[in-house]
Amino acid sequence: MAHYGGGGRPEHLVASIPARLREPRPSVSFEFFPPKDDAAEAALWDAVRRLERVRPAFVSVTYGAGGTSQDRTVRVTARIADETSLTPLAHLTCVGQSVADLRRVVGNYAASGVRNVLALRGDPPGDVRGAWTPHPDGLEHAEDLVRLVRGLGDFTLGVAAFPDVHPDSPGLEHDVDVLVRKADAGAEFAITQMVFDAESYLRLRDRVAARRDLPVTPGLMPVTSYRQTQRMSELMGTPLPPQVVERLEAVKDDPAAVRAVGVAIAVELGQRMLAEGAPGLHFITMNRSTATLEVHDALGLEP
Numbered sequence: 001m002a003h004y005g006g007g008g009r010p011e012h013l014v015a016s017i018p019a020r021l022r023e024p025r026p027s028v029s030f031e032f033f034p035p036k037d038d039a040a041e042a043a044l045w046d047a048v049r050r051l052e053r054v055r056p057a058f059v060s061v062t063y064g065a066g067g068t069s070q071d072r073t074v075r076v077t078a079r080i081a082d083e084t085s086l087t088p089l090a091h092l093t094c095v096g097q098s099v100a101d102l103r104r105v106v107g108n109y110a111a112s113g114v115r116n117v118l119a120l121r122g123d124p125p126g127d128v129r130g131a132w133t134p135h136p137d138g139l140e141h142a143e144d145l146v147r148l149v150r151g152l153g154d155f156t157l158g159v160a161a162f163p164d165v166h167p168d169s170p171g172l173e174h175d176v177d178v179l180v181r182k183a184d185a186g187a188e189f190a191i192t193q194m195v196f197d198a199e200s201y202l203r204l205r206d207r208v209a210a211r212r213d214l215p216v217t218p219g220l221m222p223v224t225s226y227r228q229t230q231r232m233s234e235l236m237g238t239p240l241p242p243q244v245v246e247r248l249e250a251v252k253d254d255p256a257a258v259r260a261v262g263v264a265i266a267v268e269l270g271q272r273m274l275a276e277g278a279p280g281l282h283f284i285t286m287n288r289s290t291a292t293l294e295v296h297d298a299l300g301l302e303p
Contacts, residue, residue, distance in 0.1 A: 013113040015087045017156055018188040020057040020280075021215040027057035027280030028301050029089070029191075029217070032287050034061055034072035043287055044076070050289035052084055054296060057280065060089040060118060060191075074105060078112035089158060090114045093122030094145055098137035102145070106152050118158045118191065119145040119182075143178075143185040150186040161190040161208075161216050163200040176207045183212045191282050194219040194232065196265070197241045198272040205278070218273050221284035222291040223262030226252040259291065266295045274299070 020027050030051050035041035048059070061077045063070055073091055080088045090109045092102065109117065121142040134140045139148065146157050159182040162175050169175050179190060190208075195201045195218040205216045223229060229248055233240050244265060251257035270281050281301075283292045 010113070012085050012087045013081055013115060015058075017058050017087065017089065017116050017158065018215060021189055021217060022279070026274055026278070026301065027217065028054060028296065029056050029280065029282045030059045030292065031219070031282060031284045032059065032061050032076070034063075034076050035287070040287070047285060047287050047289040048080065048084065048086070051285070051292065052086055054293070054301070056086065058087040058089045058116065060091060060282075062091050063093055063095070063122065070105065074108050077109065077114060081112050081114050087116065088114050089116045089118050091118050091120065092145065092149065093120045094134060094139045094142070095122035096135055096138075098135050099139065099148065100137070101135075102139070102148060103152065106149055106155075110153055110155075115154060116156045116158065117149050118160070119149055119187070120160050121145070143182045143187075146182055146185040146187050157187045158189045158191060159187040161192040161204060163192050163195055163204045163218070164197065172204065172207070175204065176211070179204075179208050179214065179216075180211050183214045187214070190214055190216045192216060192219045194221040194284050195269060195273070196232075196244050198269050198276070201273055201278070202276055215279045217280050217282045218269075218278055219282045219284055220266055220270055220295070221286070222266040222295050223248065224259045224286070224288070224291050225255065226258050228262075263291055263294050263298075266291075267298045270295060270299045 032044055032047065035044045059080060061073050061080070063073050077088045077090045080086055092105060097105070106117070119142050139145050142159055146159065149155050149157055159179070161179055162169070165172055166175055192201060192204070201218045208214055208216055221232070223232070226248055229240055229245060247261050247265065248258060251261055274281070283295070285292045
């Protein structure tokens with residue numbers, strides 16, 4: 001049975017993500033991607049239901065690489081809002097979208113009761129490391145998208161952060177400046193790319209905290225296959241730390257050992273960042289629950 005908050009909307013839809021990130025207990029959140037077919041959709045919903053039991057602060061559904069699969073993202077996010085007790089964080093990117101298109105997508109989210117939006121510039125379509133070109137009637141930067149959504153209704157805005165420095169950035173200080181501008185535009189929290197070096201996360205977090213009160217939650221992904229390491233490096237635009245690569249390469253011919261090492265690395269990173277005051281952990285699940293729950297339980301994160 002749904003519990004209702006202000007305005008007659010279910011509590012999980014009116015919940016404030018920034019407020020949860022400021023609670024004493026670390027927040028836990030999960031990230032999924034939109035399924036490509038019926039079998040993948042069944043696997044996604046199995047993971048959603050299994051992870052629902054740990055009562056995460058919120059869950060998010062990404063766009064595909066280069067901003068693809070937008071319609072599936074909107075549909076899955078709406079279904080999470082309607083059929084579960086989970087607070088959905090809706091992804092929204094500038095890729096291939098005019099301002100009119102963006103307004104329509106935001107309207108679809110609002111019609112589903114979704115009030116938390118992660119505003120992203122997004123990666124160039126077709127080649128995540130290609131040159132960024134905005135839609136001729138679209139927006140150039142994530143901070144522009146934050147302003148647009150803020151002006152469309154009662155939304156809470158989150159943004160992306162890049163501990164290992166954005167591939168298009170000249171350096172860390174520029175990335176900090178960008179995050180500060182996003183906060184000034186109306187962003188109330190940030191989630192990082194997946195973290196494989198706790199020091200990089202802490203450095204970014206501390207430099208942002210010196211200038212703005214903006215909770216920055218680290219992204220954490222348990223590596224479960226050796227091939228993932230190369231794909232992750234490509235998506236992040238930066239090499240994985242040598243110590244991580246060495247540990248995984250040492251067992252690369254043993255899939256079970258790779259998985260065990262990947263989970264162990266995620267647990268170690270989570271322990272360090274939580275001990276240093278991270279507001280929580282954002283698990284990148286790859287639409288699977290088992291490894292994520294192993295890390296969650298090893299960290300002693302209570303529902």
